[in-house]
Amino acid sequence: xxxxxxxxxxxxxxxxxxxxxxxxxxxxxxxxxxxxxxxxxxxxxxxxxxxxxxxxxxxxxxxxxxxxxxxxxxxxxxxxxxxxxxxxxxxxxxxxxxxxxxxxxxxxxxxxx
Amino acid sequence: xxxxxxxxxxxxxxxxxxxxxxxxxxxxxxxxxxxxxxxxxxxxxxxxxxxxxxxxxxxxxxxxxxxxxxxxxxxxxxxxxxxxxxxxxxxxxxxxxxxxxxxxxxxxxxxxxxx
Numbered sequence: 001x002x003x004x005x006x007x008x009x010x011x012x013x014x015x016x017x018x019x020x021x022x023x024x025x026x027x028x029x030x031x032x033x034x035x036x037x038x039x040x041x042x043x044x045x046x047x048x049x050x051x052x053x054x055x056x057x058x059x060x061x062x063x064x065x066x067x068x069x070x071x072x073x074x075x076x077x078x079x080x081x082x083x084x085x086x087x088x089x090x091x092x093x094x095x096x097x098x099x100x101x102x103x104x105x106x107x108x109x110x111x112x113x
Numbered sequence: 114x115x116x117x118x119x120x121x122x123x124x125x126x127x128x129x130x131x132x133x134x135x136x137x138x139x140x141x142x143x144x145x146x147x148x149x150x151x152x153x154x155x156x157x158x159x160x161x162x163x164x165x166x167x168x169x170x171x172x173x174x175x176x177x178x179x180x181x182x183x184x185x186x187x188x189x190x191x192x193x194x195x196x197x198x199x200x201x202x203x204x205x206x207x208x209x210x211x212x213x214x215x216x217x218x219x220x221x222x223x224x225x226x227x228x
Contacts, residue, residue, distance in 0.1 A: 034216055043203050043219030044156070089156065099144050099163070099209050101217060105155035
């Protein structure tokens with residue numbers, strides 16, 4: 001069956017450290033993978049998109065990798081800050097290259113001062 | 114937030130009653146989506162639309178219907194609300210570019226409670 005999983009429901013790290021979140025998928029063949037941030041009581045907000053032919057993408061303190069052999073994406077936040085505390089969702093295209101997105105359950109990140 | 118407005122933001126309704134949630138966008142995006150978000154399940158797609166009067170089912174469409182008579186409005190109707198439909202509902206929009214895929218923009222959500 002098709003599945004998209006994120007490594008843990010919650011992750012606590014100390015301020016200044018690098019947070020690494022994992023997204024694994026089964027029986028999908030995505031052309032791209034996206035990461036979103038969601039704060040309590042609000043809708044998800046897009047952060048980064050990485051395509052299958054891209055190994056790595058960066059945006060400021062954020063870095064995303066995409067390994068189609070392992071069927072995994074890693075999302076890194078370097079020099080983490082308490083303001084980075086939120087739930088992070090990965091999403092991929094349900095039908096290859098399409099606009100129909102399927103989301104993972106999310107990882108709740110807490111950055112402790 | 115991108116120009117997406119969901120209404121109402123909160124609603125309490127009784128089992129068996131019909132309920133309509135509205136999503137209005139000012140971005141002229143072609144795709145519109147309705148998701149529900151529940152603890153332990155994450156975001157699940159209910160229905161989506163790829164143009165006026167063009168809609169398709171998502172993974173949890175039973176008990177829901179949608180309509181899109183104008184580009185800017187996408188309505189979600191619970192035909193006869195049940196307690197299992199208590200959830201937070203999110204509308205989203207996207208506009209694919211030529212030869213590329215773009216991200217989704219989400220509304221603020223509607224918290225629906227069925228009692």
